[in-house]
Amino acid sequence: MSGIELYERAVSARDAGRWDEAADLFERAFDAGHAVAGLDLALGLSAHRDHASAEVWCRRAADSGVAAAAFEVGCIEQRRGDLDAAERWHRQAADGGDASGMLNLGALLEKRGDTTDAMDLYRRAWDLGAHEGAFNLGRMIEDEGRGDAEQAAEWYERAAERGNGAAFYNLGFIRGDQGDPDAQIRCWRRAADLGHRHAAPALAHAFHQQGDRARARFWRFLPTGLGAYSAEFEAFAGGVAVAAICRQWALDKETGDGYIEYDLDARTLTTGGRVFHGMTALGSFSRLDGSWLWTWNNDNFRADHPAVAPLRRIRDYGVEHDIPELTIGRLDLSGFPNPEQAATTMVLVAASILGGNGVKACAVGGGDGMGYYHLDDPRLPADAYDPATTPEAIKTAVAVFARDQRKLVTDFISRYGAALALGTEAIMGTFPGGHRLLVRFTPDGRRIQTITSDRGRPDTG
Known part of the structure; x- marks a missing residue:
């Protein structure tokens, strides 16, 4: 069997979790002339905490010409602190076309003052697709006066386009110095989305300086535990919450609350002996630390997996409308009185972007x-106006998103193509088919007093 065939079998065994078999096949592939197999074996041994053997195989692969090794x-x-040896090996990697080797060699040279060669290495790394190369060039230009701020900004922008959060963060300072606070905030928002740990405090300070206390408070508490949703999420939720609740109740009635099994590859969810299709894995809540993790930010899942890819619509909507809860991969919700309920509410509302039937949850x-x-x-009930459940759904939504109760009602009625009649103290919707919904407000028109559906008696809000 050839080295390539042995290597392919080794990769399959490793990916299937059969490490002992994979290790044997990697070694045989290396002995058969497949040098990269030595590096794969080394990385696997390191993952299994056999660091001594991993180093032996790294060196064997490197001696066989594998630049990454x-x-x-x-x-x-x-x-180990042997910088001379490190430089020799990183130079070998760089000479072999390894971008990571170029970056590390550049950093070593920069540290000892050889900035010209360091910048050349960073450019080469960038040309190979390493966004860190562009970031380092921007940083060196900015820090060492090797060009004007706009030159540094150009390199930061290149790195930022490839998802470098530090580049967005530094670019924000340049835009602020240039007198463009809006651009500064946009840069720091993107840095926050990418997990840069200094972006949230910077945003909190910026919004505080602008006198925007609500946004300043959100970003101040984001790193340590949110206790409230952002103003942007509140505004979005107010427009969809009632419909999301009605849809969720309809789904729960149809599917029950039995044991749940799911199949990511088939995109199916099984409960109550029935199999449902079109499943998307939204994310998970940790009861250990009160955090929410979107599946697209979970290292255990591929963002392009069919059961994960639809989340792109939620994330894109968040970017378009500047809703941080939809764009930040991990959210600490431990400041809420009930973090799990806060996560559930957030997910039910966010999932409305995907349409469909609603959300099911199970312990993990x-x-x-x-x-x-x-x-x-x-095959599940389509989203439709339900006069029987609407009054209670409105009350439930108002209990969470009470900021603009009139908008909450008008957005819900408009969603189903109903005719709207607006007054200061009352809003009435006449739905296709003749159903009517009447919501009465306090004299100032701000708070709901009663809700009357033609399928029930007046319901006091």
Whole structure:
């Protein structure tokens, strides 16, 4: 069997979780002339905490001309403090076309003052697709006076376009110095989305300076535990919450609350002996630390997996409308009185962007968390106005999103193509089919007093 065939079998065994078999096949593939197999074996051994054997195989692969293996050996020497040896190995990696080797060698040269060669290495790394190369060039130009701020900004922008949060963060300072506070905030928002740890405090300070206390408070507490949703999410939720609640109740009535199983590859969810299709894995809530994690930010899932890819619509909507809850991968909700309920509410509202039927949840991690799954199965009841459940749904939504109760009602009525009659103290919707909904408000028109549906008696809000 050829080295390539052995290597392919080794990769399959590794991906299937059969490490002992994979290790044997990687070694045989290396002996058969497939040098990269030595690096894969080294990385696997390191993951299994056999670091001594991992180093041996890294060196064997590097000696066989694998540039990425030379980079790994350079990192080993760097951790040991032998910078001369680290430089030799990183140079070998760089000469072999390894962008990571170029970045590390550049950093070593920059540290000892050889900035010209360092910048050349960063450019080469950038040309190979390493966004860190562009970031480092921007940083060096900005810090060492090697050009004007706009030159630095150009390199930061290149790095930012490839998802470098630090580049967005630094670019924000340049835009602020240039007198463009709006651009500064946009940069820091993107840095926050990408997980830059200094972006949230910077945004909190910027909004405080603008006198926007609500936004300043949100960003101040984001790193340590949110206790309230952002103003942007509140505004979005007010427009969709009632319909989302009605849709969720209809789904729960149809599917019950039995044991749930799911199949990511088939995009199915099974409960109560029935199989439902069109499943999207939304994310998970941790009961251990009160945090929410969107599946697209979970390292255990591919963002392009069919059961994850639809989340792109939620994230894109968040970017378009500047809603941080929809764009930040992990949210600490521990400041809410009931963090799990806060996560559930957020997910039900966010899932409305996907349409479909609603959300099912089940315990994960031995009960340490909850997983949330959206369904879009045409066999389930379609989204439609329900005069029987609407009054209670409005009251439930108002209890959470009470900021603009008139908008909450008008957006809900408009969603179903109803004719609107607006007054200061009352809003009435006449729906296709003749159903009517009358919501009366306090004299100032701000708070709901009663809700009357033609399928029930007046309901006091």
